[in-house]
Amino acid sequence: MIEGPGFLLSVLAFLLALGPLVFVHELGHYLAGRRFGVKVEAFSVGFGREIGGFTDRHGTRWKFGWLPLGGYVRFAGDMNPASQPSAEWLSLPAAERSGTFQAKPLWQRAIIVAAGPIINFLVAILILAGFALAYGESRTPPTIGLVGPNSAAAAAGLRPGDRILSIGGRSVDTFDDVARYTRIRPGEASTIQLVREGQVQTVPVTLGTTTERDRFGNVFRLGQLGIGPAGRVIEPVGVLEAPVVAVRQTGQMVGMMVDTLWQIVSGRRPVSELGGPISIARASGEQLVLGPQAFVFLVALISINLGFINLLPVPMLDGGHLLFYAIEAVRRRPTDPRVVEWAFRGGVMAILALMVLVTANDLGSLGLWRGLSGLIG
Structure with missing residues (x-):
């Protein structure tokens, strides 16, 4: 620590x-x-x-x-x-x-x-x-390489080799898309559309919940599916492509903010998670x-x-x-x-x-x- x-x-x-x-x-x-x-x-x-x-x-x-x-x-x-x-x-x-x-x-x-x-x-x-x-940019395909034992993915019947097409009705292009969706939805019920042996299937899943502690001792409650990729793919990004990647990443972050705000408004996330200037100052110091x-x-x-x-x-x-x-x-x-x-x-x-x-x-x-x-x- x-x-x-x-x-x-x-x-x-x-x-x-x-x-x-x-x-x-x-x-x-x-x-x-x-x-x-x-x-x-x-x-x-x-x-x-x-x-x-x-x-x-x-x-x-x-x-x-x-x-x-x-x-x-x-x-x-x-x-x-x-x-x-x-x-x-x-x-x-x-x-x-x-x-x-x-x-x-x-x-x-x-x-x-x-x-x-x-x-x-x-x-x-x-x-x-x-x-x-x-x-560069992470472009790992959303193909499952491993399924954790006793995980939400195992309970839903997911298998290595399955390629995820969408989760919660949202299309998936990379493995990071799956992670972004699951991390902010601990314990929530959802659906996954996938391709298995050339057949498209839709399976229900209840996301797991995990507690992580960062290097400063801060504790976070996160959603977890319990899958891993077969391998990471990081591709270089050129000068002309970099702004396009940045705009896409900014849109993804805004989407997560909208989702989180709606979770608070709808009561699925406690208002105690809202932070103010003191939280920003502490996070700023930690990142520095x-x-x-x-x-x-x-x-x-x-x-x-x-x-x-x-x-x-x-x-x-x-x-x-x-x-x-x-x-x-x-x-x-x-x-x-x-x-x-x-x-x-x-x-x-x-x-x-x-x-x-x-x-x-x-x-x-x-x-x-x-x-x-x-x-x-």
């Missing part, structure tokens, strides 16, 4: 991972806004009181907030969190109002909002493309201890998470804005400002509640609640 990174190294790793990703996210909004002629009043990495910054020749205040858990770009005319036109905005001189966010056409506002998550995905794709160039490759891969994963979460249709997030823009496009007129205001208030409450929940989970993972219960007992 490897010794943990410690508090200071975890904080440093957290800042090294999240800080640049927040910056590039907000940079996406900034660059798109500037491209469409919107005046940018402030660009902040972090929230709360400013601890340092400068004002550029365009009048934009670049600053760092004391709470490094996010950031924001404030465009001219952003006089309320929902970016809705207001009486104050209408009172601006015409020339000044033309440079505000609200004065831009719907499609331009949508691009400005979407640019932040998009650049997060692009960062991840760039990193994953580099890994593909350096290490393991080496630069592990840390950079984690940065790619966090970047995908930032892009995905910000595109969720929750008011206050980028996806919430895009949702109202889609409604506006269909209705051909903006949503009633009162509806938007109440929706964004609800979004704020939901995000605050989620932050309380994940913080409680983080503190629980550190043993705080067990310690308190011991003191009370």
Whole structure:
């Protein structure tokens, strides 16, 4: 077992991972806004009181907030969190109002909002493309080489030589596709379509559950089918193919996030598995201890998470804005400002509640609640 990174190294790793990703996210909004002629009043990495910054020749205040858990770009005319036109905005001189966010056409506002998550995905794709160039891509065929005794596969009657075509209704191209599906579904019932001796068969299976402990002592509950390949196939990836591989891998990761989120919403996965800043900091420190490759891969994963979460249709997030823009496009007129205001208030409450929940989970993972219960007992 490897010794943990410690508090200071975890904080440093957290800042090294999240800080640049927040910056590039907000940079996406900034660059798109500037491209469409919107005046940018402030660009902040972090929230709360400013601890340092400068004002550029365009009048934009670049600053760092004391709470490094996010950031924001404030465009001219952003006089309320929902970016809705207001009486104050209408009172601006015409020339000044033309440079505000609200004065831009719907499609331009949508691009400005979407640019932040998009650049997060692009960062991840760039990193994953580099890994593909350096290490190739796993393309092991989904043909079973061995079946573990007393495993879920053995109980389902799977045999060496079977080639898996799909699992849970999802087509399978490589052995890794099977692993991705099973790992996040411990104990779940599913079906496997396979080819055996030239015949296509469909067999029911109940996935097994295994508990794994990593090198830092963290324990994970994972799904397991109990099969292995006949041999691993790693193929080199060229420069032109690397971005294609990276886009595919990014899509696979987003798919796993969607599946995991749905499992939590549907009650098949406990909400206690949701982590917050403390969990991210601890994971960042651990990956930094393991080496630069592990840390950079984690940065790619966090970047995908930032892009995905910000595109969720929750008011206050980028996806919430895009949702109202889609409604506006269909209705051909903006949503009633009162509806938007109440929706964004609800979004704020939901995000605050989620932050309380994940913080409680983080503190629980550190043993705080067990310690308190011991003191009370």
